[in-house]
Amino acid sequence: MHSFQPLSEHDPFACSAHDHRRCQHDALAAAEDACRREGVRLTPIRKRVLELVWASHQPVGAYALLEQLAVDGHRPAPPTVYRALEFLLEQGLVHRIDSLNAFVGCTHPGERHRSLFLICRACGRAQELAAAPIEQVITTEAQRHGFALEKLTLEAVGLCHSCSGS
Amino acid sequence: MHSFQPLSEHDPFACSAHDHRRCQHDALAAAEDACRREGVRLTPIRKRVLELVWASHQPVGAYALLEQLAVDGHRPAPPTVYRALEFLLEQGLVHRIDSLNAFVGCTHPGERHRSLFLICRACGRAQELAAAPIEQVITTEAQRHGFALEKLTLEAVGLCHSCSGS
DNA sequence: TTTGCGACGTTACACTATAACATCGCTTCC
DNA sequence: GGAAGCGATGTTATAGTGTAACGTCGCAAA
Ligand SMILES: [Zn+2]
Ligand SMILES: [Zn+2]
Ligand SMILES: [Zn+2]
Ligand SMILES: [Zn+2]
Numbered sequence: 001m002h003s004f005q006p007l008s009e010h011d012p013f014a015c016s017a018h019d020h021r022r023c024q025h026d027a028l029a030a031a032e033d034a035c036r037r038e039g040v041r042l043t044p045i046r047k048r049v050l051e052l053v054w055a056s057h058q059p060v061g062a063y064a065l066l067e068q069l070a071v072d073g074h075r076p077a078p079p080t081v082y083r084a085l086e087f088l089l090e091q092g093l094v095h096r097i098d099s100l101n102a103f104v105g106c107t108h109p110g111e112r113h114r115s116l117f118l119i120c121r122a123c124g125r126a127q128e129l130a131a132a133p134i135e136q137v138i139t140t141e142a143q144r145h146g147f148a149l150e151k152l153t154l155e156a157v158g159l160c161h162s163c164s165g166s
Numbered sequence: 167m168h169s170f171q172p173l174s175e176h177d178p179f180a181c182s183a184h185d186h187r188r189c190q191h192d193a194l195a196a197a198e199d200a201c202r203r204e205g206v207r208l209t210p211i212r213k214r215v216l217e218l219v220w221a222s223h224q225p226v227g228a229y230a231l232l233e234q235l236a237v238d239g240h241r242p243a244p245p246t247v248y249r250a251l252e253f254l255l256e257q258g259l260v261h262r263i264d265s266l267n268a269f270v271g272c273t274h275p276g277e278r279h280r281s282l283f284l285i286c287r288a289c290g291r292a293q294e295l296a297a298a299p300i301e302q303v304i305t306t307e308a309q310r311h312g313f314a315l316e317k318l319t320l321e322a323v324g325l326c327h328s329c330s331g332s
Numbered sequence: 333t334t335t336g337c338g339a340c341g342t343t344a345c346a347c348t349a350t351a352a353c354a355t356c357g358c359t360t361c362c
Numbered sequence: 363g364g365a366a367g368c369g370a371t372g373t374t375a376t377a378g379t380g381t382a383a384c385g386t387c388g389c390a391a392a
Pocket of ligand 4: 289
């Protein structure tokens, strides 16, 4: 077996039709593995932030995370949660959604990848898709202009199948 | 002849190799046309903000615009510049770069289009490319997941040909 | 003249993010 | 053991981005 638990593939927009506890649990297990493998520390705060990010498929803002942490009894200051998020970003365990100033759990931790996010403006949920085909087109286009691509932000906003009533 | 002055096509990364006064002038002329055509008012403030956005090919933040406006003698409050930007966005005269919280002049005003932005992390300049081919791929991919796409954020960060020293 | 309306002024505030420095616990090295 | 180093977190303050709410002003329609 390889070292990462593959997260179960499912449709995050299928609201009640999936066992999200399992999403959350698997994500935490995969994160433990990834950190052990990388020799970095998934400290209690970092783990708790990741758990909160995985509370749903809706990207969540840093200050919303702070409020959730406050429920635990602590009331940490902003740098605490931003440092945890920075760590999780570096380890590829969460993604930042630029168009929302929010963070969402990565569904493919441990794999080098770029992502396209489908973000429903009604329910707020986001789905992460592998951007490989699009990445190829964009890389080619960039090269045509002599541009060396490093980072890519691909975010689509619209209506998911649940919210468009189909 | 059609009603929009087509903006001159050139490479915004070719630093000193283009007459940027002309970029700026043409953009303002095209904006005048577009607003007259739409029956909306390009007021002095709106026009001045657009002119400032077009001061370079570098996306510029709202508060940087405020500082520039202050040089004119006025010192408007934030809502003034945000309202101008909102108008310019609605009219398709500027774009917002989500990954930078900044605004840049549209090089294809009056045409329905989606854009891919190439953003150089060294010189800060951005180039707007027509995203039509990529848009097609993404729309198809979204439809496969029952997702009705409405808005698209496509932003690539890297090094432009001038800054990569070639 | 009155009414309505769009644009702008003004004040205050909400939300997002980081700089700078202190503390604490652990490991390493002597 | 004690000193030094270092990563993680605590703490305080502040920077940067964006909006709500309400008032004013000028113009045009009725
Ligand atoms: Zn789930
Ligand atoms: Zn939805
Ligand atoms: Zn130019
Ligand atoms: Zn450059």
